[in-house]
Amino acid sequence: MLRFDAKGIYCEQAGLYIDPWQPVDKALITHAHADHARPGSKAYLCHHDSVAILKLRLGADIRVEGVGYGEVFTVNGVRISLHPAGHIIGSAQIRLEYKGEVWVVSGDYKLQADGVSVPFEPLRCHHFITESTFGLPVYKFPQPAAVHEAINTWWRDNAAAGINSVIIGYALGKAQRILAHLDPDAGPVYTHGAVDNIHTLLAAQGLVLPPARRVTPDMQKKDIQGAMIIAPPSAIGTSWMNRFAPFSLGICSGWMQLRGTRRRRSADRGFILSDHADWDQLNEAVKATGAEHVYVTHGYKPVYARWLREAYGLDAAEVETLYDSGQEDVVPGAAGPGDQDLNPEL
Amino acid sequence: MKAFTALFTAIEQTTKTNAKIEALVQYFATAPAPDVLWCIAILTGKTPKRTVKTAELKAWAAEQAGLPFWLFEESYHIVGDLAETITLCLPEPLATSNYSLTDTIQFLHNLAALSEADKKQQVTGRWSELQATERFVFNKLITGNFRMGVSRQLVIKALARFYDREENEIAHRLMGQWQPQETTLPALLSGAGTTDRSYQPYPFFLAYQLDMEPEMLGNIADWQVEDKFDGIRGQIIVRDGQLFVWSRGEELLTDKFPEFAPLAGLLPDGTVLDGEIIPWRDGQPLPFALMQTRISRKAITRKALQDAPLVMVCYDLLEEHGTDIRNKPLRERRHALAALLQQLPEPVPLILSPELFCTGWEEVRQARLGSRSRNCEGLMLKRKDSVYETGRRRGNWWKWKVDPFTIDGVLIYAQQGHGRRANLLTDYTFAVWDGDVLVPFTKAYSGLTDKELLEVDNWIKRHTLEKFGPVRSVQPVLVFELAFEGINLSSRHKSGVALRFPRITRWRRDKPASEANTKQDLLDLIAMGNL
Ligand SMILES: [Zn+2]
Ligand SMILES: [Zn+2]
Numbered sequence: 001m002l003r004f005d006a007k008g009i010y011c012e013q014a015g016l017y018i019d020p021w022q023p024v025d026k027a028l029i030t031h032a033h034a035d036h037a038r039p040g041s042k043a044y045l046c047h048h049d050s051v052a053i054l055k056l057r058l059g060a061d062i063r064v065e066g067v068g069y070g071e072v073f074t075v076n077g078v079r080i081s082l083h084p085a086g087h088i089i090g091s092a093q094i095r096l097e098y099k100g101e102v103w104v105v106s107g108d109y110k111l112q113a114d115g116v117s118v119p120f121e122p123l124r125c126h127h128f129i130t131e132s133t134f135g136l137p138v139y140k141f142p143q144p145a146a147v148h149e150a151i152n153t154w155w156r157d158n159a160a161a162g163i164n165s166v167i168i169g170y171a172l173g174k175a176q177r178i179l180a181h182l183d184p185d186a187g188p189v190y191t192h193g194a195v196d197n198i199h200t201l202l203a204a205q206g207l208v209l210p211p212a213r214r215v216t217p218d219m220q221k222k223d224i225q226g227a228m229i230i231a232p233p234s235a236i237g238t239s240w241m242n243r244f245a246p247f248s249l250g251i252c253s254g255w256m257q258l259r260g261t262r263r264r265r266s267a268d269r270g271f272i273l274s275d276h277a278d279w280d281q282l283n284e285a286v287k288a289t290g291a292e293h294v295y296v297t298h299g300y301k302p303v304y305a306r307w308l309r310e311a312y313g314l315d316a317a318e319v320e321t322l323y324d325s326g327q328e329d330v331v332p333g334a335a336g337p338g339d340q341d342l343n344p345e346l
Numbered sequence: 347m348k349a350f351t352a353l354f355t356a357i358e359q360t361t362k363t364n365a366k367i368e369a370l371v372q373y374f375a376t377a378p379a380p381d382v383l384w385c386i387a388i389l390t391g392k393t394p395k396r397t398v399k400t401a402e403l404k405a406w407a408a409e410q411a412g413l414p415f416w417l418f419e420e421s422y423h424i425v426g427d428l429a430e431t432i433t434l435c436l437p438e439p440l441a442t443s444n445y446s447l448t449d450t451i452q453f454l455h456n457l458a459a460l461s462e463a464d465k466k467q468q469v470t471g472r473w474s475e476l477q478a479t480e481r482f483v484f485n486k487l488i489t490g491n492f493r494m495g496v497s498r499q500l501v502i503k504a505l506a507r508f509y510d511r512e513e514n515e516i517a518h519r520l521m522g523q524w525q526p527q528e529t530t531l532p533a534l535l536s537g538a539g540t541t542d543r544s545y546q547p548y549p550f551f552l553a554y555q556l557d558m559e560p561e562m563l564g565n566i567a568d569w570q571v572e573d574k575f576d577g578i579r580g581q582i583i584v585r586d587g588q589l590f591v592w593s594r595g596e597e598l599l600t601d602k603f604p605e606f607a608p609l610a611g612l613l614p615d616g617t618v619l620d621g622e623i624i625p626w627r628d629g630q631p632l633p634f635a636l637m638q639t640r641i642s643r644k645a646i647t648r649k650a651l652q653d654a655p656l657v658m659v660c661y662d663l664l665e666e667h668g669t670d671i672r673n674k675p676l677r678e679r680r681h682a683l684a685a686l687l688q689q690l691p692e693p694v695p696l697i698l699s700p701e702l703f704c705t706g707w708e709e710v711r712q713a714r715l716g717s718r719s720r721n722c723e724g725l726m727l728k729r730k731d732s733v734y735e736t737g738r739r740r741g742n743w744w745k746w747k748v749d750p751f752t753i754d755g756v757l758i759y760a761q762q763g764h765g766r767r768a769n770l771l772t773d774y775t776f777a778v779w780d781g782d783v784l785v786p787f788t789k790a791y792s793g794l795t796d797k798e799l800l801e802v803d804n805w806i807k808r809h810t811l812e813k814f815g816p817v818r819s820v821q822p823v824l825v826f827e828l829a830f831e832g833i834n835l836s837s838r839h840k841s842g843v844a845l846r847f848p849r850i851t852r853w854r855r856d857k858p859a860s861e862a863n864t865k866q867d868l869l870d871l872i873a874m875g876n877l
Contacts, residue, residue, distance in 0.1 A: 137413055138421045138434035259358075259430055263495075269359055303420045310414060 001078070001098050002105070002127070004295075004319050009105060009129065013098055014078040017041075018105050021321070028080070030107025031091035032057060032172060035298075047082050049090030052201045053172060069118065085109040086120030087275050088173030089202060095123055103127040104289060110274065111281040112144055116176045116207075120285070128291035129319075132299030133276040134254050135307075141254060141278040147271050148181035154250060154269055159187050159226030164247035168267070171195045171232045173275045174252055176202065178230055179209055190215050190224065192231040192240070215240075236265075254278070287312065297321045349377050350385060350447045351480045357495050366496055370504035379531045381447040386534075387526040388492055389501045391596075396490040397457040398465055400428060403489065406466050410473060411435040423762075429485030436473055436481065443475040451526075454488055499737055509535060517549040517736050523598055544585040547592040548618060548664050548672065549736035553726065553743040560707045560746070563727065570676060570730050571702040571710055573722040574745055575659050576634045577624030578641075582606060582658055582696075584613040585668075591623075599623075604646060605656050605695045612690055616668025619683075620734075621661045621699065625654035631721040634832070657695040660687060661726075664734060672734035679734070710746075717748045723831070724748045750829035750847075751871060753863045754854055756784055757824040760806045761816045771806045771818065772799050774850070776828060778841075780865040787841035787868065790828050793850035802853070822859050827852040833871050843868050 002011050008020030008027075016026035023040030030036050032046070032053040039058045046054060048066035055062060067073065069092065072081045077099075082092035087108040094105045102125040109131065113119045134141075151167065158165045169175050175195040182189055189212040191199065196214035203209065215229065224244060235241050236249070251267040254274025262270035277285060286294060286308060294316040296305040301318035308316035356369035374382055388394075408418035413435060422431040445453070453472070457465050469488070476484055486492040502520065506513040519535055523545075563569060579594040589610035591600045600606070603623065613619075625632040625640065636654040640646070663683040664672050671679055680701075687698050702725070704710045714725050724747035732742035755776030763772035773791065777784035794802065802824065809821040829851045836844035 136421050136424060137411065137417060138425055138431060140434065257434070258425055260426060262358075268361060300420075300424070303417065307414075307417060 001096060001101055002103050002129070004321065009321075011078060011096060014075040014080065014096070016075065018094055019107065028094055029054065030085065030094060030105065031087055033088070033108065036107060047090045047092045049202075049205060049207075050092075052205055053090070053198065056197070056201060069121075083121045083123055084118035086111065086114070086117055089117045089176065089207065091117060093121070093123060095125065101126055103129070104291070105129045106131055106285070108133070108276055109285065110277045111285060112141070114144065114177045114275070115180050117173075122285065122288035124290050126291055127293045127295070128286060128289045129295045129297060130282065130286060131276065132282065132296045132301055132304040134257075134274065134278050135282055135296070135300040135304030137279045139254065139257055139278045140280060141257070141272055141274055144181075144273065147252075147273045151178070151181070151250065151252075151271055152183040152186060154248070155183070155186050155228050158248045162226070162246070164224060164227050164229060164244045165250060166229045166231060166235075166241060166244055166247045167250045167252060167271075168231055168233055168236060169252040169273070171198050174273065175199075175230050175232070176207075176209060177273070177275070178252060179212055182210065182228060184210060187226045187228060188213070188224075190227055190229045192229070192235055194232050194234075195230050286314070295319045347445050347447055347450050347476070347480050347483065349373065350381065351483050353385070354483055354494055355479055363500065366500055367504045367507065370496065370501065371508045374504065374508045378446065378448075383526050383529070383531045383534065384447050384451055386501060386505070386520070386531075388487075389494055389496055390498050390520055392526065393490050393492050394451050394454050394487065395458075396488075397454055398469060398488055400489070402462065402465070403428065403432065403469070403485075406470050407432040407435060407473075410470050411437060429482055429489050429491075432473075432485050433478060433482040439474055439476055439481070441475040442477070443472075450484065450487065505535070511535075514549070514736055518546065521546050521549060521596065523596075545583065545588070545590040545598070547581040547583060547590070547596070548620075548670075548734075550579065550581075550594050550620070551735045551743065552594075552738040553745040554738060554740050556727065556744040556746040560710055560727070563707075563744070566704060566706055566710070568730055570680070570728045571704055571713065572661070572699050572726045572728070573702065573717065573720060574724040574726045574747065575622040575624050575631060575699075576721070576723045577622040577631070577637055577659070580621065580623045580658065581664070582609065582613075582617075582619040582621070583665075584610055584617045585615060587611075587615060589613075593623075602641065602646070603656055604651070606658070609694070609696070612694065613686075614667060616665055617663075617686070618665035619658065619660050619662070619696070620664055621658040621696075623656055623658050626657040626659075626697070627655060631659075633721060633834075655695075657697050659697050659699045661699050662734060675731040675733065676728055677730045714746055714748060750831055751833060752827050752829045752851065753778065753867060753871075754825050754857060754861070755787065755790075755828050756822045756859045756862045757802075757806075757820060757826060758784055758786060758822050760802075760818050760820055770799055770803045772803065774802075774826075776826065777822070778863050778865050778868060784822055785841050785865055787839070787843055787865070788828065788830075788845050788848045790826075790848040790850050794853065798853055825854040825857040825859055825862050826850050827854055833868065835872060841865070841868075843872065 001013060002009055007017060007022040007024055009018040016028055017024040018028045019030055019036040020027050020041060021038055025042045027041040027044050029044055029046040029050065032050045037054055037058065042063065044054060044062060044064040046064065046066060048068055051064055051066040054064050067082055069082055069084055072079050079097040081095050083095055085091040085093045085107050087110060091107060093107060093109065096103045104123050104125040106129060109120055111120050155165045167178055169178050171194045179189065191212045191214055193214060199209055221243060229244055231241065248268040250269040250271055251265055252271045252273040254272060254276055255261045256270030256272045292315055294308050294314050296316060296318045298321060305316040305318045308314045353369055353373045357366050360366060373385060404418060408415045418435060421435060422428060425431040457468060460468065472484060473481060502513050502516045505516045524534060581592045583590040587610060589600060589606060590598060591603050591606055593599050625636045632654060640650050640654040660683060663679050663686060666682055684698055687696055690696065702713050704713060710725065717724050724745060727744045727746060729742040755778055757774050758777045759775035760771040761773045763770055775786050775789050777786045806818060806820050810818045811821060812819045828848050830845040830848040832846035834844050835842060
């Protein structure tokens with residue numbers, strides 16, 4: 001029912017594309033990260049919570065429609081519905097059913113609950129298109145609660161030593177997750193403009209986040225002390241960031257699992273916090289679908305596909321998508337393909 | 347191991363020198379003396395001998411992790427570090443344990459005598475009772491390449507601070523081939539039994555590359571100008587009638603250089619010379635390649651002695667008649683050195699490093715440009731009143747190397763990098779034109795910024811012609827400037843040339859592939875009589 005062509009994942013029967021990387025007539029969007037939601041298509045459809053961000057990113061004048069999780073609509077006989085992917089707010093797996101055959105496009109996903117997005121919902125299907133960003137057995141993420149505790153401890157220690165804490169995470173997804181789990185008593189929290197823009201948007205659609213102040217040019221250095229500042233990766237090494245000196249720099253990303261990437265970023269701390277599935281989660285998710293045919297997209301595609309064939313006897317193959325190449329590809333170690341900086345200049 | 351692992355973590359979690367020193371001091375203050383001794387040994391590069399083979403470790407780890415071997419190998423390729431790959435692949439530990447660092451070293455030592463099956467049982471047993479970071483440190487020790495992100499200088503600083511000593515004194519105590527299993531912490535640091543450590547070299551004084559116009563150094567008359575020879579920096583020591591030859595890498599090389607053996611009877615007791623060991627004939631140095639061949643041989647044949655007869659070009663005298671004269675000005679040390687060498691009978695394999703007499707900095711510039719034709723790699727500039735310091739310092743000594751060779755090559759193959767560059771195509775092969783054919787002539791790494799690497803990676807993905815396993819051939823479009831220190835004819839390389847230290851210096855966005863250099867350009871460089 002689905003096939004991969006030069007523009008994206010195509011459903012001929014319904015006449016629409018999923019996460020196309022070139023302009024098309026009708027685009028179904030799994031989530032608002034830049035490698036999945038690209039400009040130029042005539043009409044977009046995504047989850048309600050992604051609509052405003054899509055407009056912010058692709059232009060206020062795009063034609064975009066929102067649907068809720070589990071709402072079924074039919075296009076030329078194809079029953080289509082969106083289901084929680086647990087990746088970021090508004091992220092969805094897309095389920096398509098035609099004449100008894102079920103396909104699921106995962107988009108990006110994780111199984112860990114993050115306290116902000118609606119948790120992943122396992123779906124049964126015949127064909128499953130999965131990401132594999134962290135599809136290697138070396139990626140086994142710690143419990144998020146332990147990571148959040150480590151972030152808070154780091155912050156308190158820094159504050160006690162009279163220095164600020166600058167924490168790096170993508171503006172859409174990671175930043176909300178970090179903010180939601182900060183200890184409200186540890187000190188003041190500030191956000192970079194790019195992060196604040198997203199927060200304002202999300203607040204307008206009803207998401208409740210703890211208070212944080214946007215960093216503005218008129219702020220005095222003496223006002224910001226023992227603070228936690230949430231910023232996107234593009235802020236690293238800029239004069240914007242240097243105003244918080246002395247500060248300790250922490251980076252939140254699944255790539256922080258590897259020492260090499262931690263050291264390379266010359267951050268003081270690397271926190272292993274990812275919005276993608278790790279090795280165990282990927283395997284659990286694939287098994288839970290019951291799918292016999294699995295298509296592996298961005299990440300360690302050939303390796304993970306071979307593993308699925310050999311370990312579980314599945315018909316698994318890697319597919320060339322542009323989710324992991326092109327301008328949206330981010331330095332592995334900064335945050336990795338899939339995580340997006342999301343227009344930090346906004 | 348818990349305390350040592352905590353030290354490791356503390357050091358890894360900061361980029362600040364002072365915090366690292368504090369962590370070390372804290373460890374010295376709290377760990378038992380044998381552990382401290384081992385810690386010092388490990389941090390200064392005396393890692394315990396390997397007792398387990400890499401292939402064995404890989405097989406055991408894959409088995410314990412329940413992974414097919416190929417998947418373990420793939421993971422290793424991406425991570426780029428075996429100890430880390432094993433640590434991350436293994437399942438959660440089943441138990442906890444509390445071995446000391448010394449226990450662990452002993453454990454590794456004992457493995458040597460065991461059968462493979464017993465080794466496996468022991469090692470996998472340890473794996474299942476060590477928590478993540480401890481497991482990593484253990485794996486680093488077992489694979490024999492433990493590094494902690496602290497320089498030797500930092501260890502010296504921390505020791506000096508904790509024991510309230512001079513840094514130079516500590517540096518001196520840590521020189522040489524002491525073995526943690528043969529000494530104690532007090533003995534090592536007190537220098538008790540100095541007499542039986544009479545083989546100890548002094549810490550070397552190293553120079554930085556000159557990064558300003560030489561005029562900034564002031565009056566030329568205050569400076570001694572010498573050639574910078576390209577050999578093995580070393581110290582020749584004669585004490586108690588015995589000869590020791592040390593390399594700057596602190597390897598004891600006495601046996602490698604039989605030429606120097608007669609010096610034991612010729613140099614006065616209590617003499618330490620600093621200089622460059624280098625093959626020499628007819629009053630000038632021979633190419634460094636000859637030295638490499640000579641050094642890599644296990645047994646030294648008569649032919650090797652004839653092909654590459656070695657001398658030490660002497661730069662400095664550090665000890666005279668048993669007295670440490672490093673605090674005298676260079677002018678005086680040089681005078682004593684010249685006098686010492688003059689009184690030796692001919693022929694001796696010792697040559698006074700010639701001073702280049704220049705009356706102005708412009709002359710120095712000219713001398714530098716001529717370095718390559720003298721088989722030298724540049725100049726040394728030393729303040730005549732400088733004392734002999736320790737370590738790499740700015741100010742009184744400078745090296746002024748000649749600019750490297752450069753050539754513009756076309757990117758034709760790429761593959762994934764290792765370790766920190768895993769997942770990016772950063773391992774490049776370059777070609778030059780031979781007529782209208784591109785012939786690969788070298789690989790080169792590093793030199794590009796992270797941003798450029800990313801951009802090139804992207805470009806490669808979009809302009810791949812073919813994939814052979816991990817290697818991609820790409821459209822021959824991008825041109826890079828490559829720098830290298832030397833070039834030789836080589837039968838082992840397809841292109842017929844071998845470069846020394848090739849690295850990428852620039853992305854030539856301004857040049858089309860057609861304007862890259864040619865094979866003839868490379869051959870011309872060799873013909874110019876360069877190294
Ligand atoms: Zn993605
Ligand atoms: Zn995403």
